[in-house]
Amino acid sequence: ATFDPATGRWFILDRGLDVIAVPGRGEPGRPTRISLKGLDGARIAAIAFDPSDGLLYLASADHDRLYGLDDSGAVLKTYDLASLGLLHPTAMAFAPSADSTDDPSVSHLYVADAGDGSTLGGVMEVTLEAPVLLAAPVVTASLVQTIATSAFVPGSPDPSGIVYVPGRDRLVICDSEVEETTGAGYHGVNIWQTTR
Numbered sequence: 001a002t003f004d005p006a007t008g009r010w011f012i013l014d015r016g017l018d019v020i021a022v023p024g025r026g027e028p029g030r031p032t033r034i035s036l037k038g039l040d041g042a043r044i045a046a047i048a049f050d051p052s053d054g055l056l057y058l059a060s061a062d063h064d065r066l067y068g069l070d071d072s073g074a075v076l077k078t079y080d081l082a083s084l085g086l087l088h089p090t091a092m093a094f095a096p097s098a099d100s101t102d103d104p105s106v107s108h109l110y111v112a113d114a115g116d117g118s119t120l121g122g123v124m125e126v127t128l129e130a131p132v133l134l135a136a137p138v139v140t141a142s143l144v145q146t147i148a149t150s151a152f153v154p155g156s157p158d159p160s161g162i163v164y165v166p167g168r169d170r171l172v173i174c175d176s177e178v179e180e181t182t183g184a185g186y187h188g189v190n191i192w193q194t195t196r
Contacts, residue, residue, distance in 0.1 A: 002049040002056070002093070011056055013047040019056065021071065034073040042067075048092035052107055059089045059111065066109075066128075066141065079128055080140045088114040088121070095164030095171065098125055098145060098196030108144060110171060112162040120150040120157045123173060125196070147194070149173060154187035171196060 001012045008024025011034075019034040034056075036044060042060035049056055055068040055076060064086070068077030091112040096104060108125050115121035125144040149156035156175040163172050170193045178190050 002047050004049050004054075005051055011047060011049060013044060013058070017044075019047065019058075019073075034069070034071065036073065038073060038075055039067055046089045046092045046111065048094055048109065050094045050107070050109075052094070057092065057094075057109065059086075059092060061086065061089055078139075081126075083140050084111075084124060084126065084143050086111065086113050086124070087116045087119060090114045090159070091161040091163075093162050093164045093171075095166075096169070096196065097127075109141075110162055110164065112159045112173065114158050114160055120148070121159045122149050123147045123159060123162060123171070149175070149192070152192055152194075154178075154189050156192055165193075168193075169196070170194065 001010055003010045007027065010022040012020040012022065014020050018036050020031050021034055022031045023029045039060065042063045042065060044058045045061040046059040047056060055070060058067045058069065059081065064080060064082040066079040066081050067075050069075055089111050093110050094107045095110055097106045097108045108127050111124045111126060113121050113124060124146050126141050127144050128141055149159050156173060156178060158175055158177045159173050160176045161174040165172055173192045173194065175190050
């Protein structure tokens with residue numbers, strides 16, 4: 001799920017088939033569905049709302065694509081994510097850049113990647129180059145930084161969610177499978193806070 005901080009609207013990815021848009025507090029109307037049929041059968045794994053352009057961004061694990069959609073489900077932007085080497089993206093959030101030389105208004109996309117059986121997960125900070133219209137060529141995203149969550153104390157070997165908390169300027173990362181008997185082992189922690 002993701003939300004629009006300006007309106008309070010929530011957008012919930014429903015089994016990767018469509019998005020449920022829930023009106024914000026005080027907004028009239030009922031929840032509506034945004035169809036994802038225009039994504040050529042892509043298996044959608046993660047969703048994030050970008051306040052800077054008002055679009056929903058959906059990551060497809062099987063097509064290595066990031067789609068920017070408007071409220072009607074029309075694809076307005078497409079990015080190629082193949083160069084990032086994502087194994088299993090599970091969540092995304094837009095937050096200010098971790099690069100202290102960037103203007104404070106610059107936001108990047110943070111992607112939680114759960115990894116696979118042989119590679120531990122982590123969080124990637126990604127910058128999206130100039131927007132590309134659907135009719136234009138696909139633009140390749142660039143990896144800005146990889147944060148090894150397995151190095152946290154205690155470690156997070158399989159992060160599954162990430163959100164940015166602006167008031168604290170922190171990323172909150174959850175690992176819903178850390179209590180499994182394999183991996184780093186459970187140490188009574190499944191939510192971490194970190195700086196960008």
